[in-house]
Amino acid sequence: MMDGSSNKIEAIIRACSVITRMNKALPDVPESKNMYYKMLTDYFTRVQRAKEEGNFLAAHTVFFPTEILYAMDIVPMHTETTTWMIALFTGEATELVTAGAEIGLASEICTPHRGIAGAFSLKNALPQPDAIVWSNLICDNTAKSGELIAELSGSPGYFLDHPFQESQQERKYLIGELKGMIDFLEHQSGKKMNWDKLSEIVAFMDRQIELFREICELRKAVPTPFSPLGFMDLLTMDYFFPGQPEAIEYLETVRDELKAKIAAGKGAVDNERFRLMSLFVPPMYLMGFLEKLSHEYGAVSVTEPFFTHWGEGKLDPNKPLESVAQKAYMIPEVQMYGPMNDTKIQRVADLAEEYKVDGAVYYADTGCRHTCALIKLVKDTLSDVDIPMLTLDSDVVDPTMTSEEETREKFEGFFELLEDY
Amino acid sequence: MIEKFREINSSFPQTSYVKEHKSSGKKVIGWLCTYVPEEIIHAAGALPVRITGYQQEQELDDGTAYLYVNNCSFSRSCLQLALRGEYDFLDGVVGGSTCDGVRRLFDLWRKYIGTDFHQILSIPRKFTESAHELYLSQVTQFKQHLEEFIGAPITDEALVKSIELYNETRALLKQLYDLRKSDNPPITGSEVLEVLEAGFRMPKEAFNQLLGELIDVLSKSNAENKGRARLAVVGSVLTNAEFIKSIEEQGGLVVTDELCTSTRYWSDPVVLDEGKTPLEAIARRYLNNFPCARMYPSDERFDRIIQLIRDFRVEGVVSQIIRYCVPYAHDLPLLIKKLDAINVPVLALDVEYGSSGSGQIATRVQAFLEMLEARK
Structure with a gap:
């Protein structure tokens, strides 16, 4: 392990606490925002204190069935999103990405994974997890990073192999993998799976999905009531709090706020001019800037086909493990996994129409190969329904990739094009 | 003798054998990735042809426009060839969900190339019994779909014959590689890659014949290749023999390799056990074969590499990883650590698919060889 680095979790907690205090001083901050930052503070506080409170801490990759960890009273730490949040x-993510390079990770490995590996190679940056659990959802990086961080952190690990397609045999395989993981966690943590609790979490998760769908429906309103880049907060709900009561409370609050706005005829921005479709993740380090730009130009993301639109299906608390497997196939981003067939790609065009989209923005993350490989396919599909698309080269974490000036220039050019369209 | 293989390769990708097969009214099926069982295609009476990209490094304007710049140049190179009609002779395409590059290449191939038959197999990343069950179900489904496409059943008898034929290829290639264990092998690493390349685009019946003749000639020849250090080349897909030749021209003696176009392609035979159907035997071999970096745990791959190093008395390892080939890039720090533990240095090269190994790469190879010599 390399020396140096400050505790990144403590830094996130401090930042969230400051934002919460500042928000309280502002009159127009919606209640949901305060709830959101409190939830983040609580989440990372649990991560930070897991050891001293005698809890078992499991680091896990994105789209991992965290419901199982919660059902076993295991404290989860989401690896990629922790890098995003840093x-x-x-x-301070650059320090972690650099540390990732120092242990020999090539620059084409995506920054959240380089960053998290870097973090585990540094003393003190993150708490030592008791176990690493990871899956191949949703790319080669997730499939491969767990083994490396298990080695770096000296923690035992379990790889959950998620099948590529959805046949009956593949679902059976996935359930077997989930059982294997539960056995592993029971052995490592000394805790038994609480099946009643898992059933309860599945029921809550089902409710969460219903609320996600309700919120999507409300965003169809013109003007749209949902904040320009608020979809990132929705992602966090599933990443950090699947099947957790506080997530339901938060989503109900968001829904009610949206209803109130619609009733009052208020939009998320003062003068809605451009309704946008967002594809993939905007650069974290430009979030504040992008939000400002959205207000300046009246541009709002109203739909995100692979981020906020859940696949069809319902979860059954009486079949908790099967439901955890079912959920894995319903996650919006997982719609990008498996073969990209005509039905999936046509859905993008259908959503553009349903949400009265004027233009699409594809955040082409340089480290994300499987999403960038769809740029041409999505662009052609949207072009068929006369929706122009801006492709913005960026990186989720690395601030050296795109500057505010460059981003502004590209958006301004795109908005001009939309006006003439 | 090598000239015969070179002649076949000169008409890449549509060799004279492919043309001959097509003209007899039979199907040609392209396969992507070593987790696709060729025996099934062969048993269906079709000619299996490996889909690879350009033989040399190329500008990939079309490939990049479709797959974006951050997908590996192997995928982009393959797609560009297809977009430009070079793979129009294929009646079908079969891929595996092996890595992001290949699965997206398959998505775009289906949409923009539109070959008549296409199937992608879900390939588990583990070696467990349940992974084997899943993979067998995929292979079974592939066989059924191919039967429907061809319009004829693929019988167990035909599968057994194909298994025997392909096992013969594997045995011959093992013999060829065994010749490289000697102090001064009669064939170079680049020549071996040329031999293997030809085998991907011709019937195995004819390939085995040629290969057998080559082994006979080499066994009796006095040819000797000497070098400054015995090397193994590992990493991403590699088809350009020039890359290995450039290492050899500087004095590196490439005696073995861990590549999906070489050792990982032929290493394990299909074992026909009693009580096991031919399809079960095929499925077991393909999932258990010398693993790609995509598989878990990585130690399975590392242990096999270490065994190669011992068998071929390798003194240094050249890792060539195509940019954006993430599975291999992730494994690299762990592999270096493992090889460091047995005192074998690694030269880690970031390359583009089709690279000839000239320029900066040549300089680094030169320095690596000097370092290896200094250790002796």
Whole structure:
């Protein structure tokens, strides 16, 4: 392990606490925002204190069935999103990405994974997890990074192999993998799976998905009531709090706020001019700037086909493990996994129409190969329904990739094009 | 003798054998990735042809426009060839969900190339019994779909014959590689890659014949290749023999390799056990074969590499990883650590697919060889 580095989790907690205090002083901050930052503070506080409170801490990759960890009273730490949050709240992600390079990770490995590996190679940056659990959802980086961080952190690990397609045999395989993981966690943590609790979490998760869908429906309103880049907060709900009561409370609050706005005829921005479709993740370090730009130009993301639109299906608390497997196939981003067939790609065009989209923005993350490989396919599909698309080269975490000036220039050019369209 | 293989390669990708097969009214099926069982295609009476990209490094304007710049140049190179009609002779395409590059290449191929038959197999990343069950179900489904496409059943008898034929290829290639264990092998690493390349685009019946003749000639020849250090080349897909030749021209003696176009392609035979159907035997071999970096745990791959190093008395390892080939890039720090533990240095090269190994790469190879010599 390399020396140095400050505790990144503490830095996130401090940043969230400051934002919460500042928000309280502002009159127009919606209640949901206060709830959101409190939830983040609580989440990272649990991560930070896991050891001293005698809890078992499991680091896990994105789209991992965290419901199982919660059902076993295991404290989860989401690896990629922790790197995002470090970039977003502390601006210290570059140090971690550099540390990732120092242990020999090539620059084409995406920054959240380089960053998290870097973090585990540094003393003190993150708490030592008791176990690493990871899956291949949703790319080669997730599939491969767990083994490396298990080695770096000296923690035992379990790889959950998520099948590529959805046949009956593949679902059976996935359930077997989930059982294997539960056995592993029971052995490592000394805790038994609480099946009643898992059933309860599944029921809450089902409710969460219903609320996600309700919120999407409300965003169809013109003007749209949902904040320009608020979809990132929705992602966090599933990443950090699947099947957790506080997530339901938060989503109900968001829904009610949206209803109130619609009733009052208020939009998320003062003068809605451009309704946008967002594809993939905006750069974390430019979130504040992008939000400002959205207000300046009246441009709002109203739909995100692969981020906020859940696949069809319902979860059954009486079949908790099957439901955890079912959920894995319903996650919006997982719609990008598996073969990209005509039905999936046509959905993008259908959503553009349903949400009265004027233009699409594709955040082409340099480290994300499987999403960038769809740029041409999505662009052609949207072009068929006369929706122009801006492709913005960026990086989720690395601030050296795109500057505010360059981003502004590209958006301004795109908005001009939309006006003439 | 090598000239015969070179002649076949000169008409890449549509070799004279492919043309001959097509003209007899039979199907040609392209396969992507070593987790696609060729025996099934062969048993269906079709000619399996490996889909690869350009033989040399190329500008990939079309490939990049479709797959974006951050997908590996192997995928982009393959797609560009297809977009430009070079793979129009294929009646079908079969891929595996092996890595992001290949699965997206398959998505775009289906949409923009539109070959008549296409199937992608879900390939588990583990070696467990349940992974084997899943993979067998995929292979079974592939066989069924191919039967429907061809319009004829693929019988167990035909599968057994194909298994025997392909096992013969594997045995011959093992013999060829065994010749490289000697102090001064009669064939170079680049020549071996040329031999293998030809085998991807011709019937195995004819390939085995040629290969057998080559082994006979080499076994009796006095040819000797000497070098400054015995090397193994590992990493991403590699088809350009020039890359290995450039290492050899500087005095590196490439005696073995861990590549999906070489050792990982042929290493394990299909074992026909009693009580096991031919399809089960095929499925077991393909999932258990010398693993790609995509598989878990990585130690399975590392242990096999270490075994190669011992068998071929390798003194240094050249890792060539195509940019954006993430599975291999992730494994690299762990592999270096493992090889460091057995005192074998690694030269880690970031390359583009089709690279000839000239320029900066040549300089680094030169320095690596000097370092290896200094250790002796």
